[in-house]
Amino acid sequence: MTEDGGKSGKPRVLTVGVDLGTSRSAVSASNGERHVIDSYVGWPVDMVARKVLKKKVLIGDDAVENRVMLDLRRPLEKGLIREGSERDAEAVQELLSHLLSLVKTDEDGDNQKVRAVVGVPAEALRVNKQQLRNAMEGLVDSLMIVSEPFAVAYGLEALLHALVVDIGAGTSDFCVMNGRYPTDDDQRTLTMAGDYIDEQLFDLVTSKHSEATFSRHMIREWKEQHSYVGEAKDPIVVSAPVQGKPTDFDITEEMKVACESLLPSVTETMIDLVARVEPEYQAKVRSNVILSGGSCLIRGMGQVLQEALKDVGGGQVRVVKDPVFVGSDGGLALAKDAPASDWEKLSS
Amino acid sequence: MASLSRIKRQIVRQAVDENLDTINGVLPGIRNDRSRSEITLLSVFFYVALPAAVFALSYILSPMAVGEATDSRLAATRAPVRRAEPVVAEAGVPAESTTTYASPRPLDPAVMPLTxxxxxxxxxxxxxxxxxxxxxxxxxxxxxxxxxxxxxxxxxxxxxxxxxxxxxxxxxxxxxxxxxxxxxxxxxxxxxxxxxxxxxxxxxxxxxxxxxxxxxxxxxxxxxxxxxxxxxxxxxxxxxxxxxxxxxxxxxxxxxxxxxxxxxxxxxxxxxxxxxxxxxxxxxxxxxxxxxxxxxxxxxxxxxxxxxxxxxxxxxxxxxxxxxxxxxxxxxxxxxxxxxxxx
Structure with a gap:
């Protein structure tokens, strides 16, 4: 619950951890609230849409469901605010405002201080962090921005001799934890992640079945339901319209090819990072690889990465139990651990 | 556990410092090497000390000047991108012994980042x-x-x-x-x-x-x-x-x-x-x-x-x-x- 203040008249403090993702964004708060939303924001395109929807702005599932009537934005390109678009910056504000509204309680009203730790891709550029800070101005009282895989590591207390591989939608982030706050040399970001799989799958399926009509939303849903690497468990059969008539297609092989397209870059980066660790600690790091992010739900991913580690002496890959909230929970843990004096320095 | 607590405290402090750097517009890795205030300070040195530096350096570099650098202003501009070490080596004797002009040694090293x-x-x-x-x-x-x-x-x-x-x-x-x-x-x-x-x-x-x-x-x-x-x-x-x-x-x-x-x-x-x-x-x-x-x-x-x-x-x-x-x-x-x- 709230941590201080209350009856004394001092403002209550709500600490939150936010994982800002390209596909989904999650928030965990010190009052026990946890929520996840699709990272979509949409504005009604005209007067008719406004009258039908009865809202000025729609967020998350609501926005996706009504997308035909909306100027729909996915504001976090590759986990960052896209530059040069005021609408995107506005969309980020709406998204964050919505996330915070989900965890704030009415009882505290305005007499509540919000301290937030926000996770962004590992090598987020300074200018993007600043944009994020600008976008959150007025929404929180104090803000700390950290890398997503670091937030994951902090939440799991994997702070020494560990490697976090966080495969999200827009980016795959890697972070070696050496008992200190990770430097640039400890981290990598690849722009190949879940969205890249979607693109590959879309290209493969549309080129093989040109007679059918596929949307990117359908492709994404199929990936989320059936993605795998390695051996297929069952055939993957999906339905798509051909001249309006629902038709079944087997996309087992296309799904495998699309999902495995990530593997070369991910394994190469993972091994490269391990190789840069002090030699005496490499075995410890290899045996403490943590796979997180939405794409860790790809069946067989952990096993394949573990196989890849055999080439360099073997290791252990652990898949996090709660990939949706592991980043925001880590942010929350960090937010709680930071002393009030530090939060004062970070106040806006 | 005590060790983990210590690591956590240290990491939190480093995370806060990194965020303060972002707020202050300091690029990673730059904070300890060259702060904005230092740059401002160097700008002051630039206007005060550089004329002397120009005078000394243009003299020292003149033997190996590329020919077109006869104008002292141009020499001053070019001088910074030449290394002092080879100049001494090529002369074969310490630079100050070859000149009756002011030696470069008294120059404040703080001027040098402007080279x-x-x-x-x-x-x-x-x-x-x-x-x-x-x-x-x-x-x-x-x-x-x-x-x-x-x-x-x-x-x-x-x-x-x-x-x-x-x-x-x-x-x-x-x-x-x-x-x-x-x-x-x-x-x-x-x-x-x-x-x-x-x-x-x-x-x-x-x-x-x-x-x-x-x-x-x-x-x-x-x-x-x-x-x-x-x-x-x-x-x-x-x-x-x-x-x-x-x-x-x-x-x-x-x-x-x-x-x-x-x-x-x-x-x-x-x-x-x-x-x-x-x-x-x-x-x-x-x-x-x-x-x-x-x-x-x-x-x-x-x-x-x-x-x-x-x-x-x-x-x-x-x-x-x-x-x-x-x-x-x-x-x-x-x-x-x-x-x-x-x-």
């Missing part, structure tokens, strides 16, 4: 000269100008003067670009380009300085980049002479090495498959006319589909600009150290 002051940026191509074009239609000239704009901002934020050979989408001959750099009295010259490689699966970066080459690929690349150079046949003889006997070659190579290294280090963090195609010499027309250390960086490959997609992203272009900045800044710091050792 590389003015950077000339040359966004490749422009106007009707599109450069290479991505399959989606994105031309090289747009990318190079955008990266140069971003790099300019970074350099200016860190106290460098920047001169651009073009600031808009305009055609400008290679000769004109060299002339502009010389007139601006730039300390270094960086021409920014994006490559096209026949083997389209290759994603590589390479940096060139002026010199001869036997490599047919490099010859072809230079021929492509040299189109519309603005040089006449009469210029050609002089050009060849300079290609083979350019006194700036060592400094240009060192600058190229610093930039190539920074580019490769940055890009491999995003893309481990990028190839380091190295530092090479080549007879690029745009480098011939410049009178300062000059390099041409091929920062990416538009022929590679993934690179082309990345280049369309502002964040990737920003990454390239920051890598170029890092290379230039590290070269400047090495110069500073060389001066302090030699001075």
């Amino acid at each position: 590389l002051r003015r950077v000339v940026l040359d966004p490749g191509h422009g106007g009707s000269n599109l450069g290479t074009v991505a399959p989606g239609g994105l031309p090289e000239k747009v990318i190079t100008l955008d990266i140069a704009d971003r790099l300019r901002q970074l350099l200016e934020d860190h106290g460098y003067d920047v001169v651009m050979t073009r600031e808009t989408d305009e055609s400008k001959s290679l000769k004109k670009r060299g002339d502009m750099a010389n007139e601006a009295e730039g300390d270094i010259f960086l021409s920014i380009h994006v490559n096209w490689i026949e083997l389209q699966e290759i994603r590589g970066i390479e940096t060139f300085y002026l010199g001869p080459t036997d490599d047919p690929y490099v010859t072809e690349l230079a021929a492509t980049e040299n189109q519309g150079s603005g040089y006449s046949l009469a210029d050609f003889r002089g050009i060849l002479e300079r290609v083979y006997a350019d006194v700036r070659q060592k400094e240009s190579r060192e600058l190229a090495t610093a930039v190539q290294s920074a580019l490769f280090d940055s890009l491999t963090k995003v893309n481990p498959t990028v190839r380091n195609r190295g530092v090479k010499s080549a007879p690029f027309g745009v480098l011939v006319r410049t009178e300062m250390p000059a390099i041409l960086a091929e920062v990416s490959c538009l022929s590679n589909a993934l690179e082309a997609r990345l280049l369309a992203m502002p964040s990737y272009r920003q990454l390239l600009a920051e890598a170029l900045f890092s290379g230039i800044d590290s070269y400047a710091r090495e110069l500073n150290q060389a001066y302090q050792i030699g001075g």
Whole structure:
């Protein structure tokens, strides 16, 4: 619950951890609230849409469901605010405002201080962090921005001799934890992640079945339901319209090819990072690889990465139990651990 | 448990510090090396102490001046990009024993970070000269100008003067670009380009300085980049002479090495498959006319589909600009150290 203040008249403090993702964004708060939303924001395109929807702005599932009537934005390109678009910056504000509204309680009203730790891709550029800070101005009282895989590591207390591989939608982030706050040399970001799989799958399926009509939303849903690497468990059969008539297609092989397209870059980066660790600690790091992010739900991913580690002496890959909230929970843990004096320095 | 608590406390403190750096606009790694207040302080030294430095350095460098540096103002501008150590070695005796003028030893070392002051940026191509074009239609000239704009901002934020050979989408001959750099009295010259490689699966970066080459690929690349150079046949003889006997070659190579290294280090963090195609010499027309250390960086490959997609992203272009900045800044710091050792 709230941590201080209350009856004394001092403002209550709500600490939150936010994982800002390209596909989904999650928030965990010190009052026990946890929520996840699709990272979509949409504005009604005209007067008719406004009258039908009865809202000025729609967020998350609501926005996706009504997308035909909306100027729909996915504001976090590759986990960052896209530059040069005021609408995107506005969309980020709406998204964050919505996330915070989900965890704030009415009882505290305005007499509540919000301290937030926000996770962004590992090598987020300074200018993007600043944009994020600008976008959150007025929404929180104090803000700390950290890398997503670091937030994951902090939440799991994997702070020494560990490697976090966080495969999200827009980016795959890697972070070696050496008992200190990770430097640039400890981290990598690849722009190949879940969205890249979607693109590959879309290209493969549309080129093989040109007679059918596929949307990117359908492709994404199929990936989320059936993605795998390695051996297929069952055939993957999906339905798509051909001249309006629902038709079944087997996309087992296309799904495998699309999902495995990530593997070369991910394994190469993972091994490269391990190789840069002090030699005496490499075995410890290899045996403490943590796979997180939405794409860790790809069946067989952990096993394949573990196989890849055999080439360099073997290791252990652990898949996090709660990939949706592991980043925001880590942010929350960090937010709680930071002393009030530090939060004062970070106040806006 | 006590150990974990200690690690946590330390990590939290470091995370807070890093965020404070962001709030204060300090780039990672810069905080301890060169604060804004230090730059401001150095600016004061610049106006107070530099005249004395100019006087002493121009005298010391005169024996190895490249001939055209007779004007003391020009010598002052060129002096910073020369290393003090070779000057002493070539003279064979300590520098102060050869002069009746003020010795450089009393100079405040704080003046030295200003040794590389003015950077000339040359966004490749422009106007009707599109450069290479991505399959989606994105031309090289747009990318190079955008990266140069971003790099300019970074350099200016860190106290460098920047001169651009073009600031808009305009055609400008290679000769004109060299002339502009010389007139601006730039300390270094960086021409920014994006490559096209026949083997389209290759994603590589390479940096060139002026010199001869036997490599047919490099010859072809230079021929492509040299189109519309603005040089006449009469210029050609002089050009060849300079290609083979350019006194700036060592400094240009060192600058190229610093930039190539920074580019490769940055890009491999995003893309481990990028190839380091190295530092090479080549007879690029745009480098011939410049009178300062000059390099041409091929920062990416538009022929590679993934690179082309990345280049369309502002964040990737920003990454390239920051890598170029890092290379230039590290070269400047090495110069500073060389001066302090030699001075």
